[in-house]
Amino acid sequence: MKNWMIASALGLALSGSMLGGSALADTVFGKRPALKDVVKISALLDQPEQYLNKEIKVEGIATDVCSMRGCWMKIQSDRKKESLLIKVNDGEMVFPMSARGKNTVIQGKLVKRTIPVNEVIELEKARAEKAGKKFDPASVKGPRTVYMFKPSGVVIAD
């Protein structure tokens, strides 16, 4: 009986310390964005080089989230048919699927990545297959430059 009580007390103490955090309305990953000014995603994507590696804040609705590792989110631009990819290294932040459709505020840096030709071919091939179209590798003219946002802090509004 005494042993059971000790074991239960230990278990309760451990679980109590783990569940100590209170539920907040917003979900925060990393540092809560502190910058005042918000850069429009359309402005960012119009002149990406101007914003490269500068700490800025953007805002938008999450349109999609990586369901495998929660390692990326797509944020709707203020302009139609445009979105910004928010990408973290695996495990740095894990975006929940429940973020889809919610407003997000993100602080971080825009980074440039050049996708090598062979990877572009793979991407386009997969895209064509999904759309049921034929794909000609010769249509890929060279490496592709993409811009993505590497966040230091994200707030997902509830």
Next chain:
Amino acid sequence: MSSSATSPPESSESVTRKSSKKKRPWRYYNILLHRYQGYLFLGTTVVYAISGLAVNHMEDWNPNYSQQRQTQTLAPLADPENLTPAEGAALYSAFGIGQSFNPENVFYPDEHLIDILIASDEKIRINTQTWQAEHERTVRRPVLHLFNFLHLNNAKKAWTLYADIYAIALLLMALSGLLMKSGRKGVWGEAGLWTLAGMVVPLGLILLYYR
């Protein structure tokens, strides 16, 4: 009165018990440490082991969510950027969605795609070139999602501390297991051979893959 006159003389049996208690070898405590850590962290070990298996094969499956998809071919929409309630209702009906057309949001990811977000876990994607529509429902895997959440330390905060304690406990369990072997040779005999044997495969794989 002297104390020897009031207290009963100790029997030879209790003296033996007392002295044997004092003389317990370190191996006794080693076994206790191994045993009780095993009990205490059994649940956590199950969580980490099952999640480890699940996330090891992430390339082949989604260990956190199951995604149910169904596809339909639609009649072209009059104005894809302005879905009418009737078109929306027909779309929902095509996929057997038993609710009125009131999506959380509608996105246009690129020139030829429309994403209708019904809820955070449910959407319809329409390709306006092929007029193929895909309904996707994302369902959280009940136990695995939680296990992966803990194993991958998505919780961070106090779970990091708990995971650190667990890591130290694992180390102590391994070491106390190694030191458990009694006998003349102890760790330098059979136990050591098994330990070395256990290192062969990982070392081979390191040589093969580590660059």
